[in-house]
Amino acid sequence: MHRLRSLSPAARIGLSAICLALLTAIFSPLLAALPLLMFIMVCVAAPLMPACSLFLPVVSRGLPEKCAVALTFDDGPNPASTPQLLKLLAKYDARATFYVNGCRAEQYPDLIRSMLSLGHTIGNHSYSHDNFIMLKGGAALNAEIVKTQRVLNRLGVVPRTFRPPVGVTNPKLGDILDRLGMYAVNFNRRAGDRGNRQVSKLSQKILKSLRSGDIIMLHDIWPRDEEKARHWLVEVERILSGIQEKHLKILPLATLIDRPVMGFSVHHPVDRNVMHE
Structure with missing residues (x-):
């Protein structure tokens, strides 16, 4: 019984589908395929839902009793957008979590240091x-995560959380993260900005149904068009001010979910007392 409880929801649903198929086969071999077909459909659709924990536990919301939300930014660091975001966050005394790509962290280490120094x-x-990394083998996925951990370790930090590209998961991810002592964090509030290619009404989309406990996902990417970039910065500031107008706090992600998000490596140059997570 304990072993059954330790199985992922996907494994338990799969076993149930097999048992139902075997029972159905007694009466109709043709209908016996239906539970298995439904299970396959669930396995195909569920990974596309960032909040779904079918294959592994995924944190996508924080504690609503905190009366707060958390801000996260994907795909940086970026020499054009990151400094602007850091200025806006400092203006509102807000702490965010940046889900960075290892190749960009390697290219712009000073931006990583700036993020850390500001808390x-x-x-x-x-x-x-790689948007299609979840369709590749476990070795390729493991290499992507481990390589980024090594880059960031050299910069003084040890991330404890992983956000998959596009928020998509697969059956291999859980075991990989367990071995690395990590866990998955996605989000439940985004604006469909397509990597800051579509920034119109960004703040309206985020703020419209915002609730306490929400994890907001935005992008640390500089829009290609300068006019659009200026509009993007305006929209981000509207989000920051709009959260306050809703009488919600912006808390560090670790505080909102009540779990550590990041540790320090021996290379960490920043005073640990600066950090809030």
Whole structure:
């Protein structure tokens, strides 16, 4: 019984589908395929839902009793957008978690140091941000995560959380994260900005149904068009001010979910008392 409880929801649903198929086969071999077909459909659809924990536990919301939300930014660091975000966050005394790509962290280490010095935390968002990494083998996925951990370790931090590219999971991810002492964090509030290619009404989409406990996902990417970039910064500030107008606090992610998000490596140059997570 304990072994059954330790199985992932996908494994338990799969076993149930097999048992139902065997029972159904007694009466109709043709209908016996239906439970298995439904299970396959669930396995295909569920990974596309960032909040779904079918294959592994996924944190996608925080504690609603905190009367707060958390801000997360994906795909940085970026020499154009990151400094602007850091200025806005400092203006509102807000701490965010940046889910960075290893290749970009390697290219812009000073931006990682700036994030840390200002009290923000860092998460692992794979090395190359391959949108199709979850369709590849476990070895490729493991390499993407481990390579980013090594880059960030040299910069003084050890992320304890991983956010998969596009928020997509697969059956291999849970075992990989367990071996690395990590866990998955996605989000439940996003604006469909397509990597800051679509920033119109960004704040309206985020704030419209915002609730306490929400984990907001935005992008640390500089829009290609300068006018759109200026509009993006305006929209981000509207989000920051709009959260306050809703009488919600912006808490560090670790505080909102009540779990550590990041540790320090021996290379960490920043005073640990600066950090809030």
